[in-house]
Amino acid sequence: MDADSDVALDILITNVVCVFRTRCHLNLRKIALEGANVIYKRDVGKVLMKLRKPRITATIWSSGRVMCTGATSEEEAKFGARRLARSLQKLGFQVIFTDFKVVNVLAVCNMPFEIRLPEFTKNNRPHASYEPELHPAVCYRIKTLRATLQIFSTGSITVTGPNVKAVASAVEQIYPFVFESRK
Amino acid sequence: MAASPLLPPGEELVAIAVFAWPRCPRLCAAPGLPCGRPLSGFPCLGAAPCATPGVAGGQRGPRGAGPPWASSCGPSGLRGAVRGRSLDVLPRVTCPNHPDSILVEDYRAGDMICSECGLVVGDRVIDVGSEWRTFSNDKATKDPSRVGDTQNPLLSDGDLSTMIGKGTGAASFDEFGNSKYQNRRTMSSSDRAMMNAFKEITNMADRINLPRNIVDRTNNLFKQVYEQKSLKGRSNDAIASACLYIACRQEGVPRTFKEICAVSRISKKEIGRCFKLILKALETSVDLITTGDFMSRFCSNLGLPKQVQMAATHIARKAVELDLVPGRSPISVAAAAIYMASQASAEKRTQKEIGDIAGVADVTIRQSYRLIYPRAPDLFPADFKFDTPVDKLPQL
Numbered sequence: 001m002d003a004d005s006d007v008a009l010d011i012l013i014t015n016v017v018c019v020f021r022t023r024c025h026l027n028l029r030k031i032a033l034e035g036a037n038v039i040y041k042r043d044v045g046k047v048l049m050k051l052r053k054p055r056i057t058a059t060i061w062s063s064g065r066v067m068c069t070g071a072t073s074e075e076e077a078k079f080g081a082r083r084l085a086r087s088l089q090k091l092g093f094q095v096i097f098t099d100f101k102v103v104n105v106l107a108v109c110n111m112p113f114e115i116r117l118p119e120f121t122k123n124n125r126p127h128a129s130y131e132p133e134l135h136p137a138v139c140y141r142i143k144t145l146r147a148t149l150q151i152f153s154t155g156s157i158t159v160t161g162p163n164v165k166a167v168a169s170a171v172e173q174i175y176p177f178v179f180e181s182r183k
Numbered sequence: 184m185a186a187s188p189l190l191p192p193g194e195e196l197v198a199i200a201v202f203a204w205p206r207c208p209r210l211c212a213a214p215g216l217p218c219g220r221p222l223s224g225f226p227c228l229g230a231a232p233c234a235t236p237g238v239a240g241g242q243r244g245p246r247g248a249g250p251p252w253a254s255s256c257g258p259s260g261l262r263g264a265v266r267g268r269s270l271d272v273l274p275r276v277t278c279p280n281h282p283d284s285i286l287v288e289d290y291r292a293g294d295m296i297c298s299e300c301g302l303v304v305g306d307r308v309i310d311v312g313s314e315w316r317t318f319s320n321d322k323a324t325k326d327p328s329r330v331g332d333t334q335n336p337l338l339s340d341g342d343l344s345t346m347i348g349k350g351t352g353a354a355s356f357d358e359f360g361n362s363k364y365q366n367r368r369t370m371s372s373s374d375r376a377m378m379n380a381f382k383e384i385t386n387m388a389d390r391i392n393l394p395r396n397i398v399d400r401t402n403n404l405f406k407q408v409y410e411q412k413s414l415k416g417r418s419n420d421a422i423a424s425a426c427l428y429i430a431c432r433q434e435g436v437p438r439t440f441k442e443i444c445a446v447s448r449i450s451k452k453e454i455g456r457c458f459k460l461i462l463k464a465l466e467t468s469v470d471l472i473t474t475g476d477f478m479s480r481f482c483s484n485l486g487l488p489k490q491v492q493m494a495a496t497h498i499a500r501k502a503v504e505l506d507l508v509p510g511r512s513p514i515s516v517a518a519a520a521i522y523m524a525s526q527a528s529a530e531k532r533t534q535k536e537i538g539d540i541a542g543v544a545d546v547t548i549r550q551s552y553r554l555i556y557p558r559a560p561d562l563f564p565a566d567f568k569f570d571t572p573v574d575k576l577p578q579l
Contacts, residue, residue, distance in 0.1 A: 114509060118471050125468060132472070132512040133440050134455045153510035183506065 011171055013164065015106040016071040020081050022064040022088065023096040031060065034091055049084065056080035060088075067103075074102055074164055104160060107167045111155035113182040120151065120181035145170050151178065276305045338381065338402055380405055380423045387427055390446040391438065400430040404465070413464045417457055421449045425457035432469040437476050439514055441542035474499035474517040477541070481521055484540045487530050490568070495524035497564040502555045511551050518543045519551035523559065526577055529570040534579075549579050 028047045032040035039048040047060040054076045059067045066084065071077035081100060089095045117138050121130040128151075130138040137150040137158075147161035147170040157174070161167040278284055278297035286295040286304060295305035357363050381402055388398045404426040408414055414422055424447040431438045444451045462468060475496050482492035499520035502508055508516050518541040525532040534545040534552075541548075555562060560573045 116506065117510070121471060129459070129462070129468070130471065131455070131459075133514065136510050136512070183509075 011107050011109045013107045016077045017069045017104040018077045018102045019067045020100040021098050023098055024064050024094050026062050028062050054080035058084050102163050105164050105167050107159045109157045109171050114155050116181045117153050142170055278302050278304050338406055380419045384423050387446045397430050397434050401426045411464055414460055421453045421457045424449050424454045425461050437472050472513050474513045477517050481540050485532055491524045491528045494567050495521045498562040501562045508554050515543050515547045515551045518548045527569050527571050
């Protein structure tokens with residue numbers, strides 16, 4: 001059953017969020033004026049730079065910390081981050097690419113069956129929380145993996161976790177429980 | 184009631200007891216001398232040697248041989264206090280003939296009467312209730328009660344300070360018209376926020392007519408959350424509203440978030456957030472809401488008769504069992520069921536009216552109705568009287 005699930009289920013990674021440091025102070029105004037594809041948010045002190053090649057949006061702070069969102073895989077996130085660091089280097093800053101870390105991975109998975117949510121919640125009491133008035137999905141938290149799954153009645157599941165492996169194992173873990181409460 | 188009006192509770196009744204009331208002229212204890220026990224119009228329970236029967240105060244059933252305790256002239260109540268004895272002796276009396284029978288307390292006369300034979304076994308029982316009745320429409324300044332409010336030891340940690348009321352005579356105001364005694368300063372600074380929250384909770388519960396037990400549960404929850412301090416940054420009103428929601432759920436009479444929103448100034452989003460945080464902080468969980476929880480409230484607000492309400496309950500339950508409405512909130516399903524039941528009966532209600540009462544948009548009712556419409560004949564209860572037959576139900 002579990003081996004089947006690995007083969008048959010497609011886990012689609014929709015978003016990877018990563019951060020890195022440039023180890024130097026960045027002049028946001030200069031980036032805003034000279035950089036390409038930038039949005040300067042002066043009120044909050046950020047510059048948004050959107051890359052085309054790996055479709056990535058980077059938030060740059062003047063302290064040198066950069067957060068990248070929008071990548072579809074961990075490698076792509078790293079390429080995008082490096083490319084961003086290179087473009088900052090071209091603008092004249094002494095950029096050193098350090099402390100690269102993938103912070104959050106968001107993935108979507110579709111079960112081939114529909115799920116009975118009230119039954120599922122009753123069987124998985126402490127981990128699952130379901131409030132139909134607030135959100136139509138059951139929120140299932142796995143503490144050990146630090147992953148959160150949102151399970152919808154159509155069978156689609158949204159997983160967020162610290163890295164891709166955690167996301168994959170979360171889906172594997174949840175499969176038997178969800179299978180019990182299928183229609 | 185039995186105590187003299189001038190008596191502060193808890194104090195020894197020494198002076199009053201001795202002087203205020205007429206003395207019993209009966210001869211007991213020492214022969215030839217009146218026992219001199221104070222009478223308040225009740226039969227004096229003398230010791231055995233007391234000769235005169237039926238004196239002052241009238242009979243109250245057959246009189247017993249005397250008090251069951253050893254001391255010769257020791258009455259209950261007042262005289263006991265006069266001698267400085269504790270009043271704890273009182274509750275342990277029993278009828279001498281029926282030691283197992285329950286004693287009925289006649290609060291108006293201050294007696295404890297044996298329920299088997301009618302013997303008065305304890306008289307002049309002190310009533311510790313309030314001495315005056317205070318109504319809520321009386322002016323607050325006229326409160327004649329000389330003791331403080333009932334303590335709330337569970338919640339406010341024992342605050343015994345006394346508040347002095349506003350002065351009424353001319354002497355209480357100084358030359359400029361300001362009152363001389365400025366009171367009402369911080370009496371419980373540590374629990375001020377909590378008392379404020381309790382007041383707010385009572386106000387909110389009043390608006391939707393919640394019974395006292397839910398309010399008490401809410402207060403308890405709030406106290407637990409407040410002491411834990413894990414939600415310290417959140418607005419107290421938000422936490423109070425969320426506690427109210429949880430209390431209603433726990434008592435088995437859930438209110439929708441929108442209903443709580445209606446009586447609170449906090450947004451539904453914030454109440455929802457606080458709700459989840461409180462459940463995590465107190466490590467409790469609540470039962471899922473079902474469609475039946477809201478039926479009676481929604482139907483009575485719409486003025487629907489009992490048959491329609493029962494039919495709607497049946498429809499909603501069947502719809503959930505047959506899983507015709509996956510992923511729909513139970514409130515929406517309940518609203519759609521009420522719509523279907525009311526349209527099939529003589530008391531028809533529009534989607535807009537139902538949506539107003541339930542707090543659901545009428546398009547939502549329409550969506551849920553479309554899902555249950557195909558199976559309509561199966562959903563109605565078997566004994567339902569159709570005013571509009573099933574096939575003539577509106578199709579949206």
